[in-house]
Amino acid sequence: MAAILCQISVISEFVQTKTNSEVKEMEEKQYYIKIKETQVEVSKELFLEYMKMHDEERNDYRRDEYHRLVSYNNLDIDDVLGIDTISDYQYQDIADLVHQKMQLEKLNLAFDSLSTKEKWMISQVFYHEKTEREIAKELNITQKAVNKQKQKILAKLKKMIEK
Numbered sequence: 001m002a003a004i005l006c007q008i009s010v011i012s013e014f015v016q017t018k019t020n021s022e023v024k025e026m027e028e029k030q031y032y033i034k035i036k037e038t039q040v041e042v043s044k045e046l047f048l049e050y051m052k053m054h055d056e057e058r059n060d061y062r063r064d065e066y067h068r069l070v071s072y073n074n075l076d077i078d079d080v081l082g083i084d085t086i087s088d089y090q091y092q093d094i095a096d097l098v099h100q101k102m103q104l105e106k107l108n109l110a111f112d113s114l115s116t117k118e119k120w121m122i123s124q125v126f127y128h129e130k131t132e133r134e135i136a137k138e139l140n141i142t143q144k145a146v147n148k149q150k151q152k153i154l155a156k157l158k159k160m161i162e163k
Helices: 001-027 043-066 094-111 117-129 133-138 143-162
Strands: 029-033 038-042
Touching: 029 043, 029 117, 038 043, 117 133, 117 143, 133 143
Parallel strands: none
Antiparallel strands: 029 038
């Protein structure tokens, strides 16, 4: 019985020392991230998060390459940034805004001068987005007649706006 107990204690010490050495190896394992040509030691959690982000960036790059997307940085020339060579469609200067506002005012005045039937026709086409065929059905006339009336009204509006 004493021999069995002795063997058990030797085995448990062996298992315990092996487990302790494995823990030391895990504790001793060091993680590095390269920052500007310098290796910086970091924790395991930070290293794993960094690698996750790195993999995502690499996948994004591959996806962009597959879809043939071009970065603005690739358009850089000497002192001119690539992003500056592309016009900003959302940017409008004050002159454009004033001109647009004046055109809208003219359009509103011209629209107000139309007859009730003409206003109804324009509102059906442009605001309610009905087709000429649908309007023709409501009015019991042909689609060609609706088109002719619409063209006549639009020409009238254009003439009033250009005054």
